[in-house]
Amino acid sequence: MRKYLKSIISILVCTLLFNGFLFGIQIPVYADSLNSQFVENNIYSGFNLKSKRYIEDIQSTLMEFNHIKSGAKLYYLQNKDNNKRFSISFKTPPTDNTGVNHIIEHSVLCGSKKYPVKDPFLLMKKQSLQTFLNAMTAADYTTYPVASKNEKDLENLMSVYLDAVFYPNIYSNPKIFKQEGWHYELESPESEIEINGIVYSEMKGAYSSPYRLLFNEITKSLYPDTIYKYESGGNPDEIPNLTYEKFIDTHKKYYVPSNSCIFLYGNLDIEKELKFIDKNYLSKFDKKEVDTSIKKQNPLAKRKVKIGYYPIPKDSDIKDKTYLSLNYAINNISDEDSIGMSILSDLLTGSDYSPLKKALKENNIGLDSGAMYDPSYMHPTFSILVENANEQDKEKFEKIVDDTLRKVIKEGFDEQSKNKLESIFNSYELVKRAVTNSNFKGQVYEMLVVNSWLYDQNPIKQLQLDSKFKTFKGKIDEKYFENLIQKYLLNNNHSSLVVLKPKQGLEEENIAKLKNKLSEYKSKLSKEEIDNLVKETQELKKWQETPDSKEAIATVPTLSLSDLNTKVDKIPTVEKSKNGIKILSHSLFTNGIDYTKMYFDTSKVPQDKLLYLSLLSYVLGDMDTDKSDYMELEDKMDRYIGGISFDATTFRKYNSDKYEPRMVVDIVSLNDKLPYAFEILDEIINHTKFTNKEHLREIIQMQRADFENNISNAGMGIAISRAGAYISDEGKYNDYLNNIDFYKFICDLDDNFDRKYDEIVKNLDYVNKLVFNKENLIVSYTGDEKGYLKFEELFNDFSNKIKDEKYSTQIYKFDDNSNDEGFIIPSKVQYIAKVGKMESDFKEIGKLMVLKNILDNDYLWQEVRVKGGAYGGGVSIRSNSVMFVSWEDPNLKETLNIFDKSVDYLKNFNADEREMTNFIIGTFASLDTPADPDAKAAMADSMYISETPQEELQKIREEVLSTTAQDIRNYGSILEKMLKESYNCVVGAEEQIQKNKDIFDNIKKIVEN
Template sequence: MFKLGNIYYGFKLIEETEVKEIQSIARIFIHEKTGAKLLHLENDDHNKVFSIGFRTPPSDSTGVPHIIEHCVLSGSRKYITKEPFMDMVKGSLQTFLNAMTFSDKTLYPVASRNEKDFFNLMDVYLDAVFYPKIYEIPEIFMQEGWHHEIFDEEENIRYKGVVYNEMQGAYSSPERILGENIGKSLYPDTCYQYSSGGNPDIIPELSYEDFLDFHRRFYHPSNSYIYLYGNGNVEKQLKHIDENYLSNFDKAEIHSTIGIQKPFTSRNEIVDYYPISSEENDENRSYLSLNFVLGENTDPEIYLMTSILSQLLVESEAAPLKKALLDEGIGEDIFPVSSGGLQPSFGVVAKNTSPDKKAQFEKVIFETLNNLVENGIDRKLIEACINIVEYDLREASKFPTKGIVYNMISLDSWLYDGDPLVHLQFDKTLNKLKSNMDTSYFENFIKERIINNPHSSLVIIEPKKGLGEEKQRIMEGKLDEYKKSLSPEEIKELIEENNKLKEMQVADDSEEAKATIPKLSIADVEPKAQVIPQKIIKEDKLTILSHNIFTSKIAYVDFYFDISMVEEKLIPYINLLIGLLGKIDTKKRPYSQLANEIYIHTGGIDFDVTCYDQKNSDELYHPKLIVKGKAIGDNITKMMELVSELITQSKIEDKKRIKELFQQMKSRIEMTIFDAGHSVAASRVSSYFSPSKKYMERLKGLDFYWFLSDILETFDSNSEEILSNLNKVYNMVFSADNLILSFTGDEDDFSLVKANLPIVIDKLNTLDFQPIKYGFAEERLNEGILSSANVQYVSKGYNFRRLGFNYNGSMRVLSTILSRDYLHNKIRAQGGAYGAGILLDRTGHIVTFSYRDPNLDRTIQVYDKMADYIDSLNIDEEELTTYIIGTMSQLDPATTPHMKGQIATNRYISKITQEDIQKTRDEVLATKLEDIKAFIPLIDKAMKEDYLCVLGNENMIKDNEKLFNKLVQLKK
């Protein structure tokens, strides 16, 4: 038993309380000797979390907090390999292992179910942050941050560095540029005016000395926020942290306080630009954003109202601001934007608009808000939006490692000297907001915090052709001037520095260094694969899969509709359709009322489309449209009624509304392309040789994006045909034939779902459809996809089954070795890309990818030499065991209860049995070096098939045009 005021291994307990909302006992400690703050959340979650964070306010946009986050994980006092972080990823049972830079803090969280592993991870991170090798090895800064690269006196100097290239990729997104300018516009006198991740134009201004000074100033226990979560032995954890780390330090005065931005007396306005490629259309491609500072995050009402306002005014389908702006034709997509930090903001963005609509944009917003204040907001809309936020809190944002989410929520107040529990104890605030639904609370909040609030900004981001080339010329000019300023001796010194860096990168860690990395043994691994409970019930054409899993009383009900009867030319219409349902009128009510009904009574009804490969084949596959609903208790009946209404009574006829939704769909795809560029390229290359991946490309890949773009180009003249095709698909896909119902929850709720099934089933169409055999032929398109991105996403792949090879679990270990070692070293550490990897699956796909990669041809050469690397691979049993254990962590990821039900359902559809899962596990655990070597011909032949796709910079791809069969514009 803990007692208030007592000291436990140097930590004084200052508060203990129950947090019912997250089923935890919370304890707040202060470390007496250093002043380090520690929050412990005790509960029965065996997925334990440790995190240490620091307040790290930037004073410029060189990205120093971000570069330090990378660098401290590259060797420390106790762990002297080049990259202990990657060594732990290779051989840990971790369920979460990462580090994150925010606008005002840097966080180092880890999670594991295994206690020995948990302590190993905790120790590696503590040693990394307090005793990094950055002071002794400047090459770490050069590799992870930035450096001048040159290897020959006649060469031009280049900028190189992992963070530099990562941020080159990040700044390919106009939304990133918009976000940075919102920070500048609202908080010009605080740290939030800067890019903590680093603006690539400014990163090269960071000196090694200033980098070290930032670490000295902020990475001290007195500036730390330590977090422990789960069912671990907290006294043992406290003892370890104190005895091995904190006791070595004394209290220090750290000047890291986050400054408050004084309120404005008038609105601030900023205009900035983003690059587009020379062949892109720049008409109506601007962004307008109106933003307001709402208060301080330590206030629990402000904290929740920031999220509620986003739903209420913009995000919900019933949101009045979005509707008003779309009705006025201001932008093709309207979405909310908010900045976190000490002073949260609310903003509304119009995307794909023009600067000359600025006055109209502001006018519509204020007229709409004034109308809401004078005439009142729809109470059902308020109730629905509160419900959305409440579900998000109770489900920990649907993130599988809940403890990580709770850590971030606690820091939203704790970091600013507030109560770390205030946002975790959300019931009191939610209840207050609910009790105010019938008062003028929400209208007054909008009036005071938005309408009458001069602390606001208008940000305009415009497209600019040639901006990328202009920045490239400026950068090359700077580098040229820099080289001219160097004497021959200084150039030689610079070349020597680069050679020293290269030597460090290519050198293997010594056996002595490797021995410092903590290791698990095979005995630490559970040999038996987890069995997900699944009861299979067959009723006529219906299959019911029930998963009796604890879900905190939320019932998850998913309908899997067979869509294999849809003819090939209509495949993309399936994805168009699901983008409409729930957002258009039904025969029963308008879409605004429908949205309110859904969120008042349920946690949401969502739609998805995907394709499940049958075990061991990509030629046999099962395309499905999935309707996902969730509700609590008696609301299950209402949820079933709403599902039925959506899939049988939607009216596909309002051309104006449908065009708006298509424009929004296109906009949202564009906003994700560069963040998921590696997936885009990998999916595209897979579609060249895989029928199931070709289907997915038509359904939701680049083929779909281009189809949607074409649809919008001709919508006004072809709307009748488009609506006809949508109705045809709508009347076809919601069929009782081959329907699978997947339920996840408890037995009582399952009985309620089963009793209410006729509400949905009885209204489905009963036509007898035949599945279509699509004629997807293999085709080596080898495209270079031209974009305004500053980096590349490079992918090669093939299907090894077509080359005569069969799947084996040892391939998972091969993937770990190649991804975590060879590709990481060659493409990331030496090549400067943010990441790289390879996937091998039981259907036969072998696909490589790189992420935010400054290279192109060089990366392809790395892929082509994978077989040579495996041929020369010489590792002992201990090293191989490390790779096996790292592979096991991928077989046992953290999952939410709903995810478990989905995994079991996916396996059922793909005909993957528990025996198959166990066989793969057994093969992973039994892997020998000769098993890995046996894959040499597979890798060699797959890469020699030469199926290639690159999404990247227009000029870089054109410079390597000989590698491609065709060049394609990303945005047509």
């Protein structure tokens, strides 16, 4: 569960952030004097300013408004952040598993009264400067957030979203419901009936994930009498039960201003925005009572046991593949205890020496374990999770958990646990500083405010953060956490034991059931009903294929070229040298964090040891050293720094097929903890011992389990990686190290571990020695100038500890037999990649970016998503290759044909000057994507290693600006040549792959048993 536990830790961090566990940091760009003329209880454009409060902790002023006529709530979080945000949210408690709120979320963005085009969302996506544009359905609410650094652009986005939610075209056009939700599809009277729809396909993909199914079972077990037992996204088996009438009635009920919360953020002309929202939208509505109350779950009298199933291939072994979870409903909890429970989850299972994790491991319950506190809904939950276990261990699992919790209460947390608490504070300090210096802090604050509105909490209290943190420093000595265990876990009968079991061939069984059900449905239809269904299918496709009129498109707001920032913001990079090692210094404000990266040359590793290079990146930092066992090492990393990661990757040379393989060592630490970072890195790269046999075995088993457990979610990554291997040596190298070959390698090591143990240790030692060497080493530091002086002093000492040997550079040769491959996984949908190499490199990268915008957001969106029913499709264009992809796609050959027909689309591309301007504007959004200091430095490092001049960035901007419709048409012939010698990789359902076996040279199952 290592990779999964990392995601749990991320959720935990976010949980604490969203519940006020941030620290007060003085951010100099903010000021509290903005719009000081606003006075409480005054009326501004129909809005009553209910309260106004400056919040020192986040250096912002929160204004709470009530719209008098409509009853809408509006919050404005005011500061000088130029990444401005807007969102509108609605309480949308579901009443069944049809996913009605999810389908509404998709559908309202398909045209509205003021913007009568089929997809204004798509138009804004391809022609605005948005830095964030999305819509999301949660368990009990739906939200529509956007962001932009350009205020005019934000106003355009606001207008599109407000018109979409209040005046959508769904009332006059049922085809929107069919397209976005679901519909029966019948091409001819003789064809088989199928079900299609974008949300339907999306959720078919989601329901292949055991983690999704596990958490569904948890909420159903704990809250059987509440809305939380329902899948708000929609269960694909039940989505077809949703009627158009229920769809419309649900929108009528929930999408009214009285049931909404509007959030504005950043450096805005708030008077202007209030006037716009009132005049154009809210003033048209009166207050309306909306029942969005959520029934509370009566406590369960005793622990409930619930069994669920997830699919695995029909010939797979089910041993050690069950998920076990003990879950507790946490009711009537205070804000302080809510934070305490988040910390408790990490204290109990956050490391191998944590009491609960240690006990489960010693008793051989599963391969890995973790705990998670989730306060994101009205009913918080606390779950203890184990994966790669067996059903027969469920009673033993319960007993170990209960006994361990009682032991902790009786004996208290030990010294290691106290160190873990210090580690938690260190981690949150880093996260807090990173968030407050990031471009997405507005999103964090938005979630805090919206969540407080959802559950009738005080948003000001949620944003006042310092005092909450300070109360926890000494609590581990006050038996505070032991009392939490007693109160919310051991004395809590409102709990469940969920067992999620693998079921061989379940996916195939479900597919067959659906096929039989549809066949039976068709057999009962009259000839007239069949003809009507064929007609409806044709009419839907005709509507989808009919382009919007130029008059309709012209209603959608856009910018002009004069609104663009045509000059690139250069990333400060100064090349220096210390002890013969190149150092790249990036002087950026980092809010007290040091970002250090080291790029070690890995070209000395022999080809037959490359898979050990990949394994090395996983085991480093998780093995014993000469100075510490692996648990002590983990404790030091957690307490003193933000972690050290190792990644074997490549950097492609500018305008060349050549690539440079590197091991990237990434270190994050607070300024005053940088000395510890160098001490710990020295310990890892120079003193690691690979001889802890049982722990090494465990790491290998976890790597195998991670791949197998996440395979249903990793289909797109597998397809992209494999397809990349068909066309370049760099692609072959990366695919070999990180994809199916590495998985097979890990399986072999796991199956033959005892026999191969000495060989594994020897090879890891050998590869480690080759990698961590001074030759060709490049080091990068990001921080302020004062921080660099300290860094240089520390690095001078550290560099003397790096070996300085000479090794021969290796030449790697991989199999050149490129194939069209189909890989079978337990899935209801496909992940498709089609790739080809250009005869010569493209020189004008900027024009390619415009081409990508056009293909992604015009052609592929329309053909693959809208008409094909896939959740998404896109294209990746490099200077010498093109890769088309689709994901959560119900089709296979049909989508490959769409990729091929892109040639005709480009050759016949016809856009007037205004349309080309819009495509250029949308492309600029990708050029100006907000990035934190670490991401900026990583980009500058990549350009340096790949020998890409920073002047190229300005050149790209100019190329984007100069792109014409003729340029796009010219790419049609180039793409045509590429597609004639292209290759396909499909990861997906066995039925679809076997049905289309004629297009594959090889068909394989990734997991054989």
